[in-house]
Amino acid sequence: MTRLGIVSDSHDHGVWLERYLKLCRREKYDAVFHLGDYDSDARWLEKRLDTPVIAVAGNCDMFSDRPRMARASFGPHRLLAVHGHLQDVKYGYDRLSYYAEDQQATIALFGHTHRPCVEWVGGVLLLNPGALMDGRYAELVLDGDRAVPKLMSLRD
Numbered sequence: 001m002t003r004l005g006i007v008s009d010s011h012d013h014g015v016w017l018e019r020y021l022k023l024c025r026r027e028k029y030d031a032v033f034h035l036g037d038y039d040s041d042a043r044w045l046e047k048r049l050d051t052p053v054i055a056v057a058g059n060c061d062m063f064s065d066r067p068r069m070a071r072a073s074f075g076p077h078r079l080l081a082v083h084g085h086l087q088d089v090k091y092g093y094d095r096l097s098y099y100a101e102d103q104q105a106t107i108a109l110f111g112h113t114h115r116p117c118v119e120w121v122g123g124v125l126l127l128n129p130g131a132l133m134d135g136r137y138a139e140l141v142l143d144g145d146r147a148v149p150k151l152m153s154l155r156d
Contacts, residue, residue, distance in 0.1 A: 002074045002142040003027065005051075008035035008083070008111025009058070009131035010042075016132050017041055019154045021048055027139075031072070035111035035129070036083030039064040058083035058111065071103060074142050080105035084112035084128070097121035107140070107147060116151040125149065 005024055010017060024032055029051050034042035036058020046053040057066035061083075070081040080100045087096040089112050100108035107125045116130035116138070127149045130136030135154040140147065 002030045002077075004074075004140040004142070005029040005032040006035070006109055006127065006129045006138040006140060007033070007132040008129055009037045009114055009133055010034070011060070011131070011133040012038050012041060013133040016135055016154060017044060019135075020132060020137060021045065023137075023154065024049055024051060029139075030074075033081050033109055035081055035109055036061055036066075037111065039066050041132075042066070054081060056081050056083055059085040069103075071105065076145055077107055077142050077147055078103075078105045079107045079109060081109045084110035089113055089128075093117075093119065093121045093126055096126060097124045100124040100126075109140075118149045118151060 031052045034055040036056050037060040039061040042055035054070050055066055056070050057064040057068055072079045080103050087099055089096055089110055096108055110128050114131035116136055117128040119126045129138035137152050139150040
């Protein structure tokens with residue numbers, strides 16, 4: 001079983017970053033994804049976690065050297081990580097779904113909208129954790145062929 005922590009759109013909100021760091025240490029995720037906006041926050045997490053941090057640049061990360069897309073595989077699950085602005089996710093999820101299929105991904109992680117979302121489009125599971133700046137994050141449990149997404153809040 002693989003457990004992943006997923007955040008996006010942290011926008012330099014230190015209180016939520018600190019709380020998320022404590023949660024990551026407690027939960028002992030196998031990896032953490034930061035889906036853009038602010039790259040400096042992803043780098044802050046990287047320095048403080050023993051867990052691998054997979055990060056992509058968002059639309060507010062104009063000067064970042066991070067890639068705009070990352071891929072990762074966990075067992076039979078092929079994940080695509082993007083911020084979502086280049087796939088116009090504020091206007092629908094079809095472009096993201098098609099892009100994920102082109103990348104041979106079964107799960108697409110994205111942010112940008114600041115709205116949590118779990119939805120199947122085509123044959124792709126789309127997961128947006130919402131904005132960490134609002135205390136939102138997601139967990140993704142991969143167990144054999146099963147993928148179980150959970151939208152979570154640090155406010156609870």
